Amino acid sequence: MTSRSQGPTGKRATILDVAAAAGVSRQTVTRAMNDMAGISQDTRERVRRLATELGYTPSRFAKGLVQGARISVGLAIPDLTNPYFPAFASSVVEAATNRGWNVVVDDYGHGTGSALDAAERLAPHVDALIGYLGRESEMAQEMMGRRPVVSLDHPAGRSAGTISFDYHHAARLALNHLVSLGCRNIAYLDSDQGRPSAGRGAAAAAVAEGLGVQLRRCEASTSAAGAKAVVATLLAAQEEIDGLLAFNDLMAAGALKALQEAGRAVPGDCPVIGMDGIPLGELLTPELTTLSLDLRAVGRAAVDLLDGLLSGSLEAGSEEARLVLLHTLVRRQSA
Amino acid sequence: MTSRSQGPTGKRATILDVAAAAGVSRQTVTRAMNDMAGISQDTRERVRRLATELGYTPSRFAKGLVQGARISVGLAIPDLTNPYFPAFASSVVEAATNRGWNVVVDDYGHGTGSALDAAERLAPHVDALIGYLGRESEMAQEMMGRRPVVSLDHPAGRSAGTISFDYHHAARLALNHLVSLGCRNIAYLDSDQGRPSAGRGAAAAAVAEGLGVQLRRCEASTSAAGAKAVVATLLAAQEEIDGLLAFNDLMAAGALKALQEAGRAVPGDCPVIGMDGIPLGELLTPELTTLSLDLRAVGRAAVDLLDGLLSGSLEAGSEEARLVLLHTLVRRQSA
DNA sequence: TACATGGACGTGAACGTTCACGTATCGGCC
DNA sequence: GGCCGATACGTGAACGTTCACGTCCATGTA
Incomplete structure (x- = not known):
């Protein structure tokens, strides 16, 4: 509003515009803008003032081209x-x-x-x-x-x-722990898209087989709500589940909700383990045991x-x- | 490993290198790389192959300079x-x-x-x-x-x-609700840095005064852990608190933890309201009532x-x- | 034969900086 | 008077693309 000299319309100001306005050369403007030596204090300030007045912003492309920019x-x-x-x-x-x-x-x-x-x-x-x-x-x-x-x-x-x-390592940690708690019918709550981590479910299955444990795999969308819904129907179907390992902590949180609403005590009736160790886990009730990653x-x-x-x-x-x-x-x- | 022609050392390949390798001009390389017309299919493919072979990547600076790049x-x-x-x-x-x-x-x-x-x-x-x-x-x-x-x-x-x-509006919504639940000694759990939202506490105070409600302001670091600690000491000091409004949902979550550990029922003994409506709130127990923002x-x-x-x-x-x-x-x- | 048409390519200029020089002016010193 | 060294500036070239032309050649057409 104050000075619309070079609004969004019209071409942007270049170093030459500033140079012309100040009656100096490109190089002097460069010197002023980049705090280089070889320029008087007066000129430096005058150029700077003119620059902001004209709305001059050095082109990052030109600069990058000649200097090789930051990564x-x-x-x-x-x-x-x-x-x-x-x-x-x-x-x-x-x-x-x-x-x-x-x-x-x-x-x-x-x-x-x-x-x-x-x-x-x-x-x-x-x-x-x-x-x-x-x-x-x-x-x-x-x-x-x-x-x-x-x-x-x-x-x-x-x-x-x-x-x-190493998902085999992770699955061993989790399943060993669940087994040591007395779990025998463990559910693995997988992500349905399996986008990146397709390996998680396979590893869990392999380890479970090695341990001689029943592992019930089911899939849900990768969200708390999706997990909650799937676990809820699982419980409604009277599935005998006495332990649960989830694809990630978010899904574990959803599972926790479903168990809670179904009146199942955690960890009493059904211990739950999440995966990845996001900060959220500590805020849940009960606080989430998890396969944590730094x-x-x-x-x-x-x-x-x-x-x-x-x-x-x-x-x-x-x-x-x-x-x-x-x-x-x-x-x-x-x- | 396969072909180290232009490893991290040595200058990067330019369009001219590709042109020379293919025995054509810059412009033809441009045509090949940018799917432009006026080039034979043969040449296009040959140039493309040579380009990836040389590890040629168009300089985003040069391109931006001449074309004016995406915002x-x-x-x-x-x-x-x-x-x-x-x-x-x-x-x-x-x-x-x-x-x-x-x-x-x-x-x-x-x-x-x-x-x-x-x-x-x-x-x-x-x-x-x-x-x-x-x-x-x-x-x-x-x-x-x-x-x-x-x-x-x-x-x-x-x-x-x-x-x-509009924090006055928000504070009115929250405090009216707390009052309607019978709260009389409400705590406002503020962020100590007050970095951006210094207005929140002031608005709450003003609204409380308008309602004739006691508002106890206390500060904590902007995290669940910080909030939990402060609320815990508050409760240990036997402060008569029967309602709590928090600076944000994360701090509300911490407060919930502290109340729970002190054996205070929520919302029975002390209703809690958070602020901003992050998805986390739905996963807590009890689920968090909040001043939600889309x-x-x-x-x-x-x-x-x-x-x-x-x-x-x-x-x-x-x-x-x-x-x-x-x-x-x-x-x-x-x- | 003369001339237009179009496909496949090449060339000068421009984009906006910085770098590496070059130049003018002034003061001081022998 | 001549030279030196600062200080304060200016100028050509380069960075790597794309754009707007131009050129060349083969093919068709009157």
């Missing part, structure tokens, strides 16, 4: 609405910021989009990619060309780096990996670029 | 660890993606950083800024120059756009506002660019 990494996430992912994203952003990197976030879950859409959107704008890409990590790596992709929870993928989890460590690891790949100290696709992390059993009240 | 907006967030912010961020990302915009996320909370640090990091890389910036929104707008800043929860700020909340609507509104400002249909700093949203009382079990 910017894409973060492809299935669903920021599931508390697991913000916890992870938060640590990625922190680690990246510490290195002076930018993070461009894409959430491909809210539509019915695929990870590939996210990769496609991000690819032209980033120097590297981190994400839960599932089987689409291959194509994503292809789209990124030489630029490294760190893909989580998809060990089979051919991305430059990989972070995955989520901040996961984010840090992803960025570390990327750093190695970008700097060349780690070779893309090599053994050292494939990390496997372990879950820990955190005992709280629910089991 | 990218910065999102400055205090703490992705607090479930409120991912819920908000998620809707911003969705709305932005729908418009073909990029979102660069910065979480300034994990260090002891200020919003200004985030703005400083983002400013060189984005065309606009959305964020919970508190009083630093002024300086942030200054750093951004003509580029619009939409600042949340800081109505006094001089940013181009503003989204704020979080997805907040994000959409922010992006809409930005769109108006960028397109020029909305004037920076004008009345139309200052939105005020209302909380709604969602009754669940806790009050």
Whole structure:
């Protein structure tokens, strides 16, 4: 309102406009804007004033072109609405910021989009990619060309780096514990899309078989509400369930609700174990026993990996670029 | 490993390298890479193959410089660890993606950083800024120059756009309800940093005075654990509290825990009301009554506002660019 | 034969910076 | 008077694309 000199209409002001207005050359404007030597205090201030007056903002493209800009990494996430992912994203952003990197976030879950859409959107704008890409990590790596992709929870993928989890180890921890509590008819509440973590259910089944335990697998949408509904019908069908392991903590929370509403005591009648250890678990009643992951460590690891790949100290696709992390059993009240 | 032609060391391949390798001109490479007309199928494929072989990735800077690139907006967030912010961020990302915009996320909370640090990091890389910036929104707008800043929860700020909340309205809803439940000694559990929402406590106090109700204000760190600790000591001190309103849902969750551990029934002995309506509330026991905000609507509104400002249909700093949203009382079990 | 048509390609210019120089002016010193 | 060193500025080139032209050649057409 005050000065509409260069409103949203009309071309944006360039360094030359400022130079002309100040009656100096490009280079002097550069010197003024970037606090360089070789310019008088007077000129510096005058140029600065003129610059803000004209609404001049240096073009990040021109700057990037000539200087080679800071690294910017894409973060492809299935669903920021599931508390697991913000916890992870938060640590990625922190680690990246510490290195002076930018993070461009894409959430491909809210539509019915695929990870590939996210990769496609991000690819032209980033120097590297981190994400839960599932089987689409291959194509994503292809789209990124030489630029490294760190893909989580998809060990089979051919991305430059990989972070995955030992689900057999996790399942052993959980099932051993449930068995030690006396559970014999254990339900495994799986995610129906099985998008990234298809391995979880298979591992649980394998371990259960090894232990000689009955494992009833059922599927629900990856949300508390979905899990609640499925467990409710399971209980209504008089299924003999005396222990429950869930695909993730959110689904465990839904299961807890269903058990509670059905009048089943937890852990008394049916111990419940969640997975991944999101902060939410501690707030539930009863507090959720879970296969915990140090989520901040996961984010840090992803960025570390990327750093190695970008700097060349780690070779893309090599053994050292494939990390496997372990879950820990955190005992709280629910089991 | 297969072909290290242009590893991380050595300069990156440019369009000219590809052109030379293919024995064609720049323009032909452009035509091949961008699916343009005026090129034979043979050449297109050959160039493409050579390009991936050389690890050629078009420079986003050069491209942006000549074409004027997609809009990218910065999102400055205090703490992705607090479930409120991912819920908000998620809707911003969705709305932005729908418009073909990029979102660069910065979480300034994990260090002891200020919003200004985030703005400083983002400013060189984005065309606009959305964020919970508190009083630093002024300086942030200054750093951004003509580029619009939409600042949340800081109505006094001089940013181009503003989204704020009517806390008097919210406090009336909550306190009226508590009073109608028979509460007379109500505690207001405030955030100690009061970073963005300093207005919440003041509004609650004012409304309480209007209603002639005793309002005991106490402060805790903005987390479930912090809230739990403070409420626990409050109860241990034998304070006569028969109702509680919390700064946000996360703190309400902590309060719930403390009440439960002190053997106080909720809502029987002490109804509890949270604020903002994050999804977490439904998973608690008892389910949390809250002053709910349509979080997805907040994000959409922010992006809409930005769109108006960028397109020029909305004037920076004008009345139309200052939105005020209302909380709604969602009754669940806790009050 | 002359000339238009169109497909497949090439070339100068432009985008907005910064870098590495070059130049003018002034004061001081021998 | 001549030279030196600062200080304060200006200028060509480069960064890697795309755009708007131009060129060349084969094919058809009158």
